[in-house]
Amino acid sequence: MDKVKIGLLGAGAWGRNLARNFATLPGCELAAVSDAEPKRAGVVAELAPGARFSPRADEIFNDSSIQAVVISTPPATHYELGKKALQAGKDLFVEKPLVLDVAQGEELVRLAEEQKRILMVGHIMxxxxxxxxxxxxxxxxxxxxxxxxxxxxxxxxxxxxxxxxxxxxxxxxxxxxxxxxxxxxxxxxxxxxxxxxxxxxxxxxxxxxxxxxxxxxxxxxxxxxxxxxxxxxxxxxxxxxxxxxxxxxxxxxxxxxxxxxxxxxxxxxxxxxxxxxxxxxxxxxxxPLSLECQHFIDCVRERKSPRSDGRSGLDVLKxxxxxxxxxxxxxxxxxxxx
Ligand SMILES: NC(=O)c1ccc[n+]([C@@H]2O[C@H](COP(=O)([O-])OP(=O)(O)OC[C@H]3O[C@@H](n4cnc5c(N)ncnc54)[C@H](O)[C@@H]3O)[C@@H](O)[C@H]2O)c1
CATH class of the missing domain: 3.30.360.10 (Dihydrodipicolinate Reductase; domain 2)
Structure with a gap:
């Protein structure tokens, strides 16, 4: 089975832990990382030497070879970025909290179900x-x-x-x-x-x-x-x-x-x-983070619903x-x- 090509948005304090895991776990390839701050390119090159860096998230959404997107940006950006990722046909892992509003969370869950995309929320516990x-x-x-x-x-x-x-x-x-x-x-x-x-x-x-x-x-x-x-x-x-x-x-x-x-x-x-x-x-x-990232890869490859799927993220949001x-x-x- 081909490796799952992943694009990561956000290489801040937490995103770099995700970068480290997705760059080393089997079954996936961290192909690209985007952070609005161009200076994050340095840390990305260190943690994920094989991943290209861009300050523009659209480069990840427009790359048809990328199957799954991981979002680790500030929570206020999760809705817009998550929606774009799903609309671009990507499977999606969003850090917690899913979004900051129940109606927006419901929209992402509905979108993922309609598009038959995997939606997982980073409820690491x-x-x-x-x-x-x-x-x-x-x-x-x-x-x-x-x-x-x-x-x-x-x-x-x-x-x-x-x-x-x-x-x-x-x-x-x-x-x-x-x-x-x-x-x-x-x-x-x-x-x-x-x-x-x-x-x-x-x-x-x-x-x-x-x-x-x-x-x-x-x-x-x-x-x-x-x-x-x-x-x-x-x-x-x-x-x-x-x-x-x-x-x-x-x-x-x-x-x-x-x-x-x-x-x-x-x-x-x-x-x-x-x-x-x-x-x-x-x-x-x-x-736990490594187990969580591996679970996402497995769900993408096997098309199965994650333990912390969109609906469970919505429950936490409620x-x-x-x-x-x-x-x-x-x-x-x-x-x-x-
Ligand atoms: N699971 C956990 O234990 C855990 C722990 C800490 C944080 N988090 C979650 O991780 C997410 C990120 O938190 P953090 O502490 O890394 O925040 P942070 O502020 O350190 O990093 C966020 C990064 O996102 C970048 N960014 C902002 N808008 C962007 C955009 N539109 N496109 C690309 N990059 C963009 C910023 O430049 C910054 O580098 C949050 O959702 C937070 O709740 C989870």
């Missing part, structure tokens, strides 16, 4: 080996009924000047929660504050409520003393912590819970705490949009757009 391990535990009922989850993604890091911490960081955790629970929340609340730049929230606390009574809470910030990337899952049988900042032993499973005793005589006997063993399962130590409405309304609960 659903390719993380630890996420897949946890998903397998959930599917097998190992944790019992999942009651609630909470995640934090905080550090003292790159301050964005267009999208806030919610749009910049929370897509990772929202995509993970939706992947685990396999449903959309019915209601979302979000509060946050802009301390460094007017109107761009540096910190956000988001809570998703599901019709099953399940709950997921997400804390995101680039203004925090700790680098913390953690997810805790609390189930009726077991509990788990996934610490993505840890270099190894990323998942800890606690055989802890509260058992109810139907034959109780006193209240103390009714609810009995249970503290059992802790299991630290082996997690494959492959780079949560983000409701959270943004709640944020602007001072934390008032918001229902998701249907």
């Amino acid at each position: 659903v390719y993380h080996p630890a996420t897949l391990k946890l998903k397998d535990y959930i599917r097998r009922g190992e944790f019992g009924e999942v009651y609630y989850l909470y995640a934090s993604r905080v550090n003292l890091g790159k301050v964005r000047d267009i999208e806030n911490a919610l749009w910049s960081f929370a897509p990772h955790d929202i995509s993970m929660v939706l992947f685990f629970l396999e449903k959309l929340p019915v209601q979302v609340t979000a509060t946050g504050r802009a301390y460094l730049q007017p109107g761009i929230e540096d910190v956000c606390f988001l809570t998703m409520h599901f019709d099953t009574g399940q709950m997921a809470h997400i804390h995101v910030s680039w203004l925090d003393p700790h680098k913390d990337r953690k997810v805790t899952i609390v189930g009726s049988k077991k509990m788990a912590v996934f610490d993505d900042s840890a270099s190894s032993e990323k998942i800890w499973i606690y055989d802890k819970g509260v058992n109810t005793n139907p034959d109780y005589t006193t209240y103390g006997e009714y609810l009995a705490l249970r503290t059992g063993d802790i299991l630290i399962p082996k997690v494959e130590s492959k780079e 949560v983000l949009e409701a959270a943004q409405r709640s944020l602007k309304a001072g934390g008032t609960p918001q229902r998701l757009a249907t």
